[in-house]
Amino acid sequence: MSQLLRMPRIPATAALTLSLAATGLVACSSTPRGDDVTFVVSAPVSTSPWIAEFERNGAELAAAQLNAAGGVTFGGHAHHVRIDVRDNGGSPQQVVADARAAVSEHAAALIIDGVGAKAVADVTDPAHLPVFVVFDGGASFIDAKERPTLFRLAPADQPMTLRLADYLAAQHPKIGLITDDTGFGTDGAASLRPAFARDKIAVVSQSTVPASAADVSTQVLAARRAGATTLLVWAGAPIVAAVIQAARSTGWNVPVWAGPSGEDPLVRQRLATHVNWFDNVGFVSFRITAEVGPKPFAAYRKAYEQKYGADKIGVKQGGKDVVQPPDWSMFSYDTVKLVAAALAKAGDVGAPLLSTLEGKVVITGANGDERGYLASTREGVSPDDMYFARFHGFTFAPATDDLLSQNLPAVPQTE
């Protein structure tokens, strides 16, 4: 009897031994080859998979294209581009650990979503390792003097909020502002307040909700009672969905505006049975296509979807699947391409590369916009590249009542 009871532990012990042995294999397999040029991508794989996926996919697509073209040539020979993706789990300490790994791997660059941005500089500055933030638009951490290795290739909150305030001011709204308690929410609120003050827009109610809140009816009701004529929600996608639900389910068809998270597929997935709730819902973000027209983005999108497939979000419109355009992935894609171009010019990683990135290299990005930095700036997306989009059912299109948005083409979102 006792022998029988002990039996299951034998395979368990064997599995454990096997796994520990496998640890050694990993250690061997993760060692970079001498002629590789490595980009470390620290992404929130286990906590924010949507962000992690576009962060990773964009970088890997760029690497695949560069390698197909023979790699990156610097220092006299071509180098294979390697993308080392690490799960930071939304932890700044893990991002710092990833930064240390990047330094020890002599990586060309570190790509992060924005978590841990403040903390990595102590690790990356001495090593002259450029760090690119490809999602978080917070104003609190980009500082060319304090953190010279920290770049952003993503829309910053400040120009977005200024543009949004200018856009809304013409309608003389009374704003009910709802933010969440994440860095994204608090940074957004910090940018929105001065923007509204500048345009003399009344904020009649303001509330911060936990990012994990399932119901925001109280905050929406408070805004309604305070006389709000427009709801502005700057929070993660679940909160955006919760605000729309709370307003519409009570029959309140108030205009709802969101930050860039408004286009997160999760919002539409959560409200999949209420397509009419998206009437009068819009968001501010970066424009997907550039002045040169939709062709560059279309080409990028084709390459992206050939490699990864179309990102079906799980809802239909007009009998067709709604797909998410791979817009955010352009930033990690452009980062790899920009750094590769800088490497070819600089001749080596580290200080020469960092110096070259400071105003000596400009590329044409995935959507046709130019990507590059001045010596004194670390923002890679122009303030003029912001636009407003409105939902039409489950798809969105540039707003037609804004001068910069109205001339942008709508990006196909069904197939």
Place this chain on the structure above:
Amino acid sequence: MNTFANDLYLLVAAFGLALPVSYAGLPVLGQGAFVAVGAFGTLMLAVHGVPLLVAVLCASAMAAIAGYVLGFATTRLAGASLALGTWGVAWLAYVVLVQFPSVSGGSQGRTHTTPARLVSPSLGVVVTLHAWVHVLAAAVICAALAFVLWRGGRGPWGLDWAALRTGPVLADSLGVPVQRRRRALLAASAALGAVGGAGTALLAGVAAPADYSPLLSLQLFVAVLIGGTATWWGPAIGVGLLAAVPSAADGLANAFSIDPLRARGVLTAVLLVAALAAREPVTRLLQRVVASLPGHSFRVGGPLLPDQGVAGAYRSARGEQRGPTDANEGGVLLALTGVAVRYAGVQALAGVDIDLRAGEVHALVGPNGSGKSTVLRVASGVLTPAAGRVSINDRPVPAPGAAARRVVAGVARTLQRTALLGTLPTATQCAIGARAQDREPFLGVRHLVATPVARDAQRRRDAITAGALELTGLTGESDLAADRLDSASQRLLQIARAVATGAPAVLLDEPAAGMSAGQRRRLVGTLRSLTDSGRGVLLVEHDMSLIGQVADRVTVLDAGRVIASGTYAEIQRDPAVRRAYLGEVLDADAQEPAHS
């Protein structure tokens, strides 16, 4: 190097958690909260100009206070309730951090320059905390903690911890201040968690809520769990395994051509379950390895007595053995005067007067529900009487609520049921009782460095243990795991433990239950030896023939009142007793009708 340093700091927190979990048997799931207190406390104090070392010490002190307060709130809970209560604390800390970005720095966290520097303007010394310095510091702390667990587990602390782990109620009846010890362990655990947290934060240069989520508490708990029960090396094994599991998961994923990032979560969980399942055989294997090392011996179930063995210790230290303290021949050891107790409207005791003198066996008899066990509970301090007075050696007694203080004052009790301290060896169980005779302060700390006082105390405990075993006839079974004793020996072990406490008043609740005639004769001999040594025995027993053999006085209770008191012969003749209780017995013994 940085990863290794980080793991070592987590090991510090795991060593701390091992105290309540592995050594005291408390399922504490809130260590992450104290790690967070250390991390954020240190960084916040450092921002305000407090020197780093002072900041770490202050943060640890704050955590220790929080741990002690948590002990007040939770250590009376048991099992799942305690686990959930402490898990709630882990959540509370996380929610507070998330809700107050001014404290935590929000999702970007609270940052500190890295590598940090220790600056002493007075000495003109600056130490930069490079990764290797962190490794060195954390390794030294870990080594010190391993030593404390190894050495401390074999001394007075080890005895107390074993008692807490294996039978807290019984430990209380043997004089171990259970709640105080548990609170102290939680405070120490919290302080060490904070040291670990401070280390991780200074190493990374950042602390954010996401780094101290309740998941961290769970990971540390699992690490300690994997390491096994009361093993000084256990936390190291657990943390090592946890550190290796994600890499191992990646290895498996690569081996099977699965995307490591997608598979890591699932494979990590699978490997963790495998590690937990493999825990016991691995622990047994490691125990054998450790035991085979020179200078080591291993005994399953708890701390060791000295290498010379019980009998040897007894012989060598017999002269030092203390007898029953304050036992005056014929003097009153224990007195209950006018004691009244009510249970939910039922008058369990109504103005009961009972005393116990040195050198006597005072039997307490009466039908079921007459209040005998209630008398013992009042006398031993676990029950507060509604009225009346209890005195020990004519002195006021410690406040009721726990038996431990009464034991030190001079009253020890056995439980009605057979209660063992798990599988601890017989001698170790007695040694735990002998702890009640330790009067020297900081004996656990002194034991760590083997001071003469600590060595003397250990010799004394060994002598007391040997004496108690000899008195109960268990010397030959001193090394046997208690659960392998026969039922009679287990009942005698209960007496031996109570005797070892040194309490002159020994309260025995039905010690003969389940004994054969031969075993009862052995018990009679033991009781005689107890009284010969000057102790007084208050004996609750239903076996009137046993009482007839050993009792010097008999008090008869009925419905919570004393209806008779005197010698066995006197109460036999008392008509009230005959009516209430003894009729049938006398009928059998004297061949007289019970109710004439």
